[in-house]
Amino acid sequence: MSRLYVARDARVAARSLDGEMMIMSGRDSTLFTLNRTATILWQAADGITPLDEIVDREICADFDVDPDVALEDAEALARDLAAHEILKISDQPITLKNAGETQ
Amino acid sequence: MSHLLQEVVAKAQKLNVPLNVHLDLTYRCNERCVHCYLDHDDHGEMTTAEIKHLLEEMADAGVFILTLSGGEIFVRKDLFEILEHARKLMFCVKLKTNAVLIREREAKRLKELAVESVQISIYSHRPEVHDAITLLPGSFKRSLDAIRLLKSHGMKVIIGNVLMTQNMHDYPSLRALAAEMGAECTIDPTITPMMDGNRAPLSLGVSNSALQEVFRDKSLVGNVEEFCAMPAQAGEDDLEATPCSAGHTACYVSPYGDVFPCVQFPLPTGNVRRQRFVDIWRHSDQMKEVRSIRLKDLPTCSHCTHVANCTRCPGLAFMEGNMRGPSTQDCEKSFARTGAPSANMLAKRRAAPNLVQIRMLPAAMANVSA
Numbered sequence: 001m002s003r004l005y006v007a008r009d010a011r012v013a014a015r016s017l018d019g020e021m022m023i024m025s026g027r028d029s030t031l032f033t034l035n036r037t038a039t040i041l042w043q044a045a046d047g048i049t050p051l052d053e054i055v056d057r058e059i060c061a062d063f064d065v066d067p068d069v070a071l072e073d074a075e076a077l078a079r080d081l082a083a084h085e086i087l088k089i090s091d092q093p094i095t096l097k098n099a100g101e102t103q
Numbered sequence: 104m105s106h107l108l109q110e111v112v113a114k115a116q117k118l119n120v121p122l123n124v125h126l127d128l129t130y131r132c133n134e135r136c137v138h139c140y141l142d143h144d145d146h147g148e149m150t151t152a153e154i155k156h157l158l159e160e161m162a163d164a165g166v167f168i169l170t171l172s173g174g175e176i177f178v179r180k181d182l183f184e185i186l187e188h189a190r191k192l193m194f195c196v197k198l199k200t201n202a203v204l205i206r207e208r209e210a211k212r213l214k215e216l217a218v219e220s221v222q223i224s225i226y227s228h229r230p231e232v233h234d235a236i237t238l239l240p241g242s243f244k245r246s247l248d249a250i251r252l253l254k255s256h257g258m259k260v261i262i263g264n265v266l267m268t269q270n271m272h273d274y275p276s277l278r279a280l281a282a283e284m285g286a287e288c289t290i291d292p293t294i295t296p297m298m299d300g301n302r303a304p305l306s307l308g309v310s311n312s313a314l315q316e317v318f319r320d321k322s323l324v325g326n327v328e329e330f331c332a333m334p335a336q337a338g339e340d341d342l343e344a345t346p347c348s349a350g351h352t353a354c355y356v357s358p359y360g361d362v363f364p365c366v367q368f369p370l371p372t373g374n375v376r377r378q379r380f381v382d383i384w385r386h387s388d389q390m391k392e393v394r395s396i397r398l399k400d401l402p403t404c405s406h407c408t409h410v411a412n413c414t415r416c417p418g419l420a421f422m423e424g425n426m427r428g429p430s431t432q433d434c435e436k437s438f439a440r441t442g443a444p445s446a447n448m449l450a451k452r453r454a455a456p457n458l459v460q461i462r463m464l465p466a467a468m469a470n471v472s473a
Contacts, residue, residue, distance in 0.1 A: 010217070011217035012193070012217075013167065013168075013193055013194060013195030013196070013217075013219065014193045015162070015165060015166070015167040015193065015194075016165075017111065017114060017115060017118070017120060017122075017165060017167075018114065018118055022111055022167055024167075024195045024219065026217040029219055029220070029259065031105065031107050031108055031111070032107075033107065033110075033111065
C-alpha cells in the first residue's frame, strides 16, 4: 500500500483559536474550523512526513485509539480537506517544487 | 455573517482574542477625496522592520483577519514585502485601496499571495463625478482598469462606495457596473469627522430624506417593510449586549503604531513602538473601559426605542464627546429607516429654544406707542 503525504495548502489563511484551527479556503473564502485532533494532523502536515507516521507519532501516542482506525480516519479527513483545497495530498513527498502538481 | 463565523467571533470575544485588526500602513495618498478624514503627511510611519515585527506579535496574539489600508497602501514601496510576510504568517489579508497604482505585475502578485479580497473605492459610474470626489483626474479610468485586471486574475473585488451629496443618485448605476465587472458593491452613507476633530466633512453627508429613499430601495435592503419596521421592545438580553466589535474582537493600528479600538474610534490605548501589541490589547485601561460597556450602560440610548437594532457607533459617539452617548448620525439613520425619532433626537428637541417668539419687534412697538 502506498503511503500518503500531506501538506498545508499555501493559499489558505489559518490561525489557532483555543487549540482549534480556523482555516479560510484560498479558493472561495469558505471558513472551516478543525477539532483538536484534526488540528494536530493539519499542523503536522509538512509534506515530507507520511500520514501514517504523523498518526503514529501525534495521535496514537497521546490518544487511546486503535492505530488502524486512527489512520483510516486520518486518511478520510485528509481527502476531505484536500477536496476543499486546504490540504494537498500525494503518494510522493510534497515539496515546494512539486506542490503545484499534487491534487 | 455565516453561523460558523458568528461562533468563531463569540469564542474569540469570550477568550479576549483580537480576531480582526485594521492596520493603516500610511496616511499618504495619491488622491485627495473631498470627504477624507485624514491628513496626508508622513509624521513618522513605522518602518518595514517595525511592521513585520508587529505582524509577528499580532499573529501570536491570535489575529486572523488583517485589513491593510491607508492612505493609499500602494504608495509604500515595501508593500509587497509586508504582504509576503503577512501571508507567511497565514493571515487572511484584505486590502483597501484606490487601485490607481495596480498594473498587471501587481495584480498577478496579489493573486499569487492569495490575498483574500481587494476593496476599491469607486464613487460613481460617471468618470466626472468620481474624479471630482477624488480630485485626481483620470482616477476613475485607472481604478476601473485595475478592477478588470484583478478580476481577470480571479480575485475577489469589492467596490466601496460612500454616499455623499455629490453622488447620491449614482449608486444604482454603479452597482450595475460592479455586477457587469463581477465585483461586489457596498454602500455606506457614513461620513466621519477628520481625525483632528474637524467636522467639516460632515456637510457632505446625504439628507435624511435621501437616506429614507436609500432605506426603501428594495434592491438594497430586500424586504422594505421588515427593514423599516418599528423595532421590537428591547429585552434584558439585548441590553446586556456589547455595542460593537471595537475593543472586543477588533482594533485599529495607525501608521505610527498607535492602537485604537477602531479606525472610527480615536481613543488612544497604547503604541506598539513602546509596548507589546498583546499587552495593549489585554491590559490598557482604555481598552478595558471600552470592553466594559454594555447597552444598558448608555444613559440616553438604553431608553431609546431603537436600542436593540440601532447601528450606533461608539467611535462616532466618542467624537461627539462621550463614548457612552448617542451617535447622532446613527440616530438619523434609525429615524430615516423607521420614522421614529431616537431618544437623543427627542431630548434635543426638548432642549431646543422655542422658535415661535411672541415678542414685539422694536419698530412695531414704536408704531403701537404712536
